[in-house]
Amino acid sequence: MSIAIVIPQGLFKTTGELLSIIILQFVDVNDPADYRRNLLPYLFYLEEDEAGPDPLQIARQFGIPEERMIVLSRNENPYGPSPRVPEALRNAQLNRYTDSRPFLEALSRYTGCSRESIVTGAGMDEIITTICRLFLMPGDRAFIPVPTYNVYGLATELCGAMPIYQPKAIGNDMVQDVPKGVKMVFLCSPNNPTGEVLTIENVRAILEETDAIVFLDEAYIEFSEKSLIELVSRHDNLVVGRTLSKAFALAGMRLGYALAPSWIAEQYRRVAPMFSISSASLAAGVAALQDLAWMRECTGKIIAERERMKKRISSFLPSQGNFLYLKTHDRSKDVARRLLLRGIIVRDCSIFHGCGEHALRVTVGLPEENERFMDEFERADGP
Numbered sequence: 001m002s003i004a005i006v007i008p009q010g011l012f013k014t015t016g017e018l019l020s021i022i023i024l025q026f027v028d029v030n031d032p033a034d035y036r037r038n039l040l041p042y043l044f045y046l047e048e049d050e051a052g053p054d055p056l057q058i059a060r061q062f063g064i065p066e067e068r069m070i071v072l073s074r075n076e077n078p079y080g081p082s083p084r085v086p087e088a089l090r091n092a093q094l095n096r097y098t099d100s101r102p103f104l105e106a107l108s109r110y111t112g113c114s115r116e117s118i119v120t121g122a123g124m125d126e127i128i129t130t131i132c133r134l135f136l137m138p139g140d141r142a143f144i145p146v147p148t149y150n151v152y153g154l155a156t157e158l159c160g161a162m163p164i165y166q167p168k169a170i171g172n173d174m175v176q177d178v179p180k181g182v183k184m185v186f187l188c189s190p191n192n193p194t195g196e197v198l199t200i201e202n203v204r205a206i207l208e209e210t211d212a213i214v215f216l217d218e219a220y221i222e223f224s225e226k227s228l229i230e231l232v233s234r235h236d237n238l239v240v241g242r243t244l245s246k247a248f249a250l251a252g253m254r255l256g257y258a259l260a261p262s263w264i265a266e267q268y269r270r271v272a273p274m275f276s277i278s279s280a281s282l283a284a285g286v287a288a289l290q291d292l293a294w295m296r297e298c299t300g301k302i303i304a305e306r307e308r309m310k311k312r313i314s315s316f317l318p319s320q321g322n323f324l325y326l327k328t329h330d331r332s333k334d335v336a337r338r339l340l341l342r343g344i345i346v347r348d349c350s351i352f353h354g355c356g357e358h359a360l361r362v363t364v365g366l367p368e369e370n371e372r373f374m375d376e377f378e379r380a381d382g383p
Contacts, residue, residue, distance in 0.1 A: 042138070042160045049150050053345050064343045072363040072373060073347040075192070075220075075323050077249035079301065079366075081284065082294040085250070088287035092280045103282045106289040111229060111242075113259050119268045122276045123254040124219055124243040129155045130272045131239055134264070135183050135213050136161040142184040145175045146354035147193060149217060152186040153353070167354045170194050170317070170325075174202055178210045185210060188217040190224050193349050193361040195319025203228055207235040213264075216240045222247030222299050223306075224320035229259050236261045246322060247299050248288040253281040306364045312374055316362075325349070328358045328381050336360060338380040344373055 055069045104115045111118070121127040128151055136142060138160030144152050145168045153163040164179060175198065178185055185206065189198040198216075207214055218240055221227045229240050239260045245251040255277065260268065288295065302322050309324055310316045316324040328335045336348040349359035362373065 040160070042157060046157050047150075047153060049154050050351065052347060053340060055345060058340060058345065059343075062341060068343045070344045070365060070369045070372060072365050072369065073345045073361075074251070075246060075321070075361075075363045076251050077246060077298060077302070077322065078364075078369065079249060079298040081249040082288050082291035084287040084291050084294075085284045088283040089280055092283040094279055096279070098275050098277060098279045098282055100277065100282055103277075103285050103289075106286045107257055110289050110292070111259060113229065113232070116262055117232065117259055117265055119258050119260060119265050119272065120277060121256045121258075121272060122281075123245065124217070124241055124256040125151055125155075126254075126272075126276060127241045127256040127258045128152065128215065128217075129158065130268060131213075131215055131241075131258070131264075132156060132159050132161075132184070133271055134267055140183040141179075141181065142186060143178050143182040143212070144186045144353075147191075147349065147352040148186065148188045148354075149192045150352060152188075152215075152217075156184070165353050170355075170359075174199075175206060178206055178212065182210070182212050185212045185214045186217070187214065188219075189228070190220040190319065190321040192217075192220065192321065193323070193347065193352055193355070193359075194325045195317060195321045195323065197224055197226075197320050198228070200226075200228055200231070203231060204235075207231065207238055210237070212237065214238050219243045220246055220321040220323075222295065223303060223322045232259045232261065236263065239264060244285055244288060247295050248285075249298065250281075250284055250288060253278075253284045255281050255285045302364050305367060305370055309362075309364065309370055309374065313377065323361050323363045325359065325361050328360055330381055331357050332360050333357065335377075335381045339373075339376055342376045342380070344376055346373070 052073045055071050059066045059069050100120060104118055107118050108115045121130060132155040136156060136159035140161040141164050142156040142161055143164050146165045156163045164182060166176065168175060175187060187198060187203065190196065203216065214237055216228060216238060218227055219242065232238050232240055239258050241256065241258045244255040306319060306324060313326065315326045317326065319325060332348045332350055336346055339346055347361040349355040349361050350357045364370065
């Protein structure tokens, strides 16, 4: 269950007082067997993330043949990983605890950054939650321009801190002034779900104007024109997060990494789980990073399809991700359901802060999948 609570400003003297009142709404204090009293209080108002419809369940529920289901909701790479990955998985040593050094060396070659500045995690989400644990505690605040990836707010709330959401114009590549007193700032470029990128001038200005830690999410950077990792070596308050889930097609292996100043990387390694990435995932990551030609061929196909889709459906906004964002005539929830009944799963963006109730995000799939989506979308939305 997801619960959103609006708190009148100044009503409570301390965060602890507020949390104590919240927990009393959900726990029977007179029942000694109600062990929920032991839960962290802020879990009761946590806004949960969700993965969207399950393709298998939808197929069975509506009698749609499984092979007819098209999943364009999770920003996955439809072409799969490098052919070198299966062989690497067969040779992975599974009876020993993991050795991440070959993966770090491969990442260092790929990014041009030193091994000491690279940290790893089981997907981008573990990178985000671990960084938050370093800097946020109950009573702190994190600044999040929206719409954007929901996990930033979730990770902030898991630390007992408060996300400060600031709406920005959709498609605008500028983030406005950061409020004073925040401990962290979350930026995403290309932005999920809208696809626009931030300029180096904008990000540099934010870094120089705030004393907060800035987390820049570059999960989709291989589909874009320019990375901003060069700023890491110049700014001690910047962390750039990356993943092998998208361009490298390893979403199921859960491989994330970040580039950080040495003082942050050192603290990250102190608190992050030591063996959170499996031997199989590390082997797959090394193999994928050794075959950049495959990755670039796949991203090239996706970019070409993205631009083709944009030309046919003019309401798609410009995007530098492996997805497209558009405003719908009817409520996006209704449009998404009509497409669902036709065996096509897209992302209803009403779950994102700041998107409203008339927006969809569509992953760029295989050409035949994209063609079927475009045909069905024209029938599913509007008069």
